[in-house]
Amino acid sequence: xxxxxxxxxxxxxxxxxxxxxxxxxxxxxxxxxxxxxxxxxxxxxxxxxxxxxxxxxxxxxxxxxxxxxxxxxxxxxxxxxxxxxxxxxxxxxxxxxxxxxxxxxxxxxxxxxxxxxxxxxxxxxxxxxxxxxxxxxxxxxxxxxxxxxxxxxxxxxxxxxxxxxxxxxxxxxxxxxxxxxxxxxxxxxxxxxxxxxxxxxxxxxxxxxxxxxxxxxxxxxxxxxxxxxxxxxxxxxxxxxxxxxxxxxxxxxxxxxxxxxxxxxxxxxxxxxxxxxxxxxxxxxxxxxxxxxxxxxxxxxx
Amino acid sequence: xxxxxxxxxxxxxxxxxxxxxxxxxxxxxxxxxxxxxxxxxxxxxxxxxxxxxxxxxxxxxxxxxxxxxxxxxxxxxxxxxxxxxxxxxxxxxxxxxxxxxxxxxxxxxxxxxxxxxxxxxxxxxxxxxxxxxxxxxxxxxxxxxxxxxxxxxxxxxxxxxxxxxxxxxxx
Numbered sequence: 001x002x003x004x005x006x007x008x009x010x011x012x013x014x015x016x017x018x019x020x021x022x023x024x025x026x027x028x029x030x031x032x033x034x035x036x037x038x039x040x041x042x043x044x045x046x047x048x049x050x051x052x053x054x055x056x057x058x059x060x061x062x063x064x065x066x067x068x069x070x071x072x073x074x075x076x077x078x079x080x081x082x083x084x085x086x087x088x089x090x091x092x093x094x095x096x097x098x099x100x101x102x103x104x105x106x107x108x109x110x111x112x113x114x115x116x117x118x119x120x121x122x123x124x125x126x127x128x129x130x131x132x133x134x135x136x137x138x139x140x141x142x143x144x145x146x147x148x149x150x151x152x153x154x155x156x157x158x159x160x161x162x163x164x165x166x167x168x169x170x171x172x173x174x175x176x177x178x179x180x181x182x183x184x185x186x187x188x189x190x191x192x193x194x195x196x197x198x199x200x201x202x203x204x205x206x207x208x209x210x211x212x213x214x215x216x217x218x219x220x221x222x223x224x225x226x227x228x229x230x231x232x233x234x235x236x237x238x239x240x241x242x243x244x245x246x247x248x249x250x251x252x253x254x255x256x257x258x259x260x261x262x263x264x265x266x267x268x269x270x271x272x273x274x275x276x277x278x279x280x281x282x283x284x285x286x287x288x289x290x291x292x293x294x295x296x297x298x299x300x301x302x
Numbered sequence: 303x304x305x306x307x308x309x310x311x312x313x314x315x316x317x318x319x320x321x322x323x324x325x326x327x328x329x330x331x332x333x334x335x336x337x338x339x340x341x342x343x344x345x346x347x348x349x350x351x352x353x354x355x356x357x358x359x360x361x362x363x364x365x366x367x368x369x370x371x372x373x374x375x376x377x378x379x380x381x382x383x384x385x386x387x388x389x390x391x392x393x394x395x396x397x398x399x400x401x402x403x404x405x406x407x408x409x410x411x412x413x414x415x416x417x418x419x420x421x422x423x424x425x426x427x428x429x430x431x432x433x434x435x436x437x438x439x440x441x442x443x444x445x446x447x448x449x450x451x452x453x454x455x456x457x458x459x460x461x462x463x464x465x466x467x468x469x470x471x472x473x
Binding site for chain 2 (some may be wrong): 014
């Protein structure tokens with residue numbers, strides 16, 4: 001597979017479009033054609049249709065999947081939640097004939113038909129499985145040697161593993177993101193709360209204080225155990241939580257440090273020499289200093 | 303979406319409703335609470351999760367817990383599904399409970415704006431300010447999604463208006 005339907009979701013195009021730009025920069029340079037999914041909507045997010053009616057959830061997810069099917073491509077999502085919602089929906093439609101009948105009826109209202117021909121992947125899966133660690137290494141301009149990364153894989157890329165096209169060997173000790181970070185030359189050591197939830201999503205909108213409690217626990221685990229130069233995630237929700245919450249926690253006096261945060265393809269794009277003004281330009285937690293360090297003459301790879 | 307008549311519901315009817323709303327594993331739960339050991343809702347200190355929620359539902363105490371907002375903090379992370387020794391799929395039970403709450407309009411206030419956004423634009427999260435951010439990083443002001451596509455928006459409205467959600471009067 002050398003092309004993939006780019007499913008954007010909501011947070012990436014509207015809150016962190018520098019992540020979207022990083023997709024358009026790194027994938028073609030690594031031999032993967034990014035195919036637009038015109039007219040795609042929200043996946044739909046867990047707090048919307050899935051919280052009200054399963055068949056409506058499957059219809060909205062099914063509609064999004066048909067856009068890729070019409071172009072004969074698989075889907076890659078940048079957002080973990082979208083990945084989870086679409087993967088679960090596809091699994092349900094494919095394994096429950098009654099649900100499938102209802103999906104067919106609902107999509108018939110808008111003259112669409114779910115075929116089941118497009119698989120759901122996450123951008124990190126495409127990088128890991130289709131591009132591969134070696135090809136990533138070959139395309140680096142800058143190396144992250146002697147820099148330390150706290151990896152944050154996020155939840156919806158890991159569980160429930162039953163419905164996912166690509167699985168970790170042990171979903172409670174995930175290694176894909178760690179290996180992708182090591183491919184850039186960085187260290188990505190374990191920390192005790194590596195697989196814990198960051199508190200974003202439904203919890204953040206239901207109870208901000210409790211949500212911030214979870215991200216604070218993770219930040220302290222990272223800082224005290226491995227003192228990372230940066231946090232790297234492949235989940236746009238985790239990205240927004242780690243980036244935005246540090247400012248709040250610092251103002252409240254609950255943490256006394258700041259760790260720059262990147263979505264993985266932003267960091268990869270920086271290592272490939274792309275312009276930070278395009279691929280890593282929007283953040284609450286400052287990252288100018290680490291970007292300057294990454295794209296410095298001393299870090300030129302070979 | 304049918305409205306529950308609470309006075310007429312007994313234990314078996316609540317279990318039937320949970321199953322109807324997607325929580326088909328409710329009768330498999332043996333109260334081991336393995337789910338709670340990995341649950342972010344439990345870790346964050348919400349009051350209603352894991353075996354307590356499932357027992358309340360198994361014994362028909364839906365009315366007692368209908369207003370509790372813990373279920374709306376569920377991250378849908380599915381750690382519980384991954385480890386449940388009974389394969390009860392606890393996440394599906396939590397979301398079935400959410401749907402039962404929603405059918406009674408016991409909905410987290412935080413759910414309304416994303417729902418209305420979804421109906422209006424096809425996106426649950428949208429901000430006009432995104433246009434400036436997008437242009438600043440070298441992208442077109444509007445992505446190729448439904449946001450700038452009236453036909454796509456109409457498709458989503460057709461799906462939502464003709465669903466049980468359309469009967470709740472939210473849109």
